[in-house]
Amino acid sequence: MPTDDLSRAAESHRWPEHIWRGHVEAVRTGRRLVPESWPGGARVAVALSFDSDHETIPLRDGETSPGRLAQGEYGARAGAPRIVDLLARYGVPATFFMPAVSALLHPEEARGYVRGGHELAVHGWIHERNTLLGRDEEKELTSRALDTLTTLTGQRPVGIRTPSWDFSDSTLDIMLELGFAYDSSLMGDDEPYEIVAGGRNTGLVEIPVDWIRDDAPYFTMDRYGSVRPHSRPRDVREIWVDEFDAAYRDGGVFQLTLHPHVIGHRSRLVALRELLDHIAAHRDVWFATHAQLAEASRGLLHGRTSARSVADPQEHAP
Template sequence: MTPSWQWPDEVWRGHVEAVRAGRSLRPAAWPNGARAVVALSFDSDHETIPLRDGHISPGLLAAGEYGSRTAAPRILDLLARHDIPATFFMPAVSALLHPDEARGYVAAGHEIGVHGWIHERNTQLAAQDEKDLLRRALDTLTEITGTRPTGIRTPSWDFSETTLPAILELGFRYDSSLMADDDPYEVLANGKPTGLIELPVDWIRDDAPYFTMDRFGSSRPYTRPRDVLEVWVDEFDAAYREGGVFQLTMHPHVIGHRSRLVILRELIDHIVAHQDIWFATHAQLAEVAAEQLR
């Protein structure tokens, strides 16, 4: 393989331009006179992380089961206490294992979005396999919940060379996997507008990098929960000052433990102390962003 420093200009430029950020879709004003938007999301991966890699240890599977059995009900109770809508991105296998949970998200007024079939590593898949798995995931969530998802978050926030074409072909309204901005933007494909709305994420606003544990690998929780709370409060405060979006990604099996859920509770207390906040699902945020495309 030719080393990157020997690539002709058209090669490295082609990689950069394949999927790029286009125009900002942040509106001049948010609904109901809100100064800023808060979009909370949860990736309900549960048992799919070990299953994806062929790991069938009861210990690993039990850690995922915790996300559904114990953590998800706690999270739903916390959201209900403040009447906050959220978005739950769920691998189809998680929904098949826990169909009542998936239906419960929708029944409680939350959004459900696609998060792959079994949290597959899409960059290791053939193009047709990736598209087929996304289609199966979309159809499975629709059948289980009675609601067809409009948004996708790719597993591990990863894009293969054919992920964007698959997303567009399957008719998704928005994606939430890329990191080129803090606020919504339109995705470009080789410099051309696609109409796909991006609701950007970032590892700073994700619980997993701070708290992931792998007993046979190098991943170890390295941050105190209250230090993470400080980071997230600072992120929200900056979004509030700018009048932008504070988007947060969490995982029930990660954030749902007692000593971690307390920081989500305190973060929400901090946010709701501001009277001019719009709590939105990702789909609701995408609808407002879509108005900028017209």
């Protein structure tokens, strides 16, 4: 833990209420955005996403060895094509969050996502840790990433996922200034919600993520560290099946985050294929990109649709 974080933690028990309350309320979950029914009368929405990080993970950390870069290249060379083929087989659209440097290294891949009916969304410039940047630098990199993806594909992305799955003090304002329609970086609910900042509604839709619904915690490997793969792919599939089944019962959203260089290996792709078999066996499933999901959810903010009659967690807040 950085020294600044340690000193802050050591002093936190002395904070007056306005300090700890201010930190908590800076970025908060607002209204839950689950319509009475999803498009086409579907009971559940399924939003698959893939973070096409490729070589940007080692590059971000200044690691330039061929071995580390090859691990990332695997995602572009082997993983991504397999994933695109699998999605086409099931007729499923997905959202690909792609760092701009990754898109510049693999421009035809980025264009191919869009040609294939998928969504391409912003995932930073070089998978930088946005929480360590000053406001001006964070905004410049986010804006440059947005412009790069727009130039490469001819379509301006409407969504963003921060590389750190976190916000700095400036991130939310930058998103609003750049006109993003939704974010997918926070973990405040199972369902989409409106982000509230300092007690005010922002109009920005959050499509929440979670480490449970992410392949990296189960399968990543660090040769020189303590991180080791610890799960069988089919065991992870069971977790995701349970998550989907609960979302189906609730009439909510099943959102999943995967990485081509992680899930794209042969034995792991089996788990994704079997998960899609399970989902496809259910009626009334709407497969959507994150942009489509955000647009359907936003209807509640503008009164175009009514909410599903499920308990909102805020109704039970003290």
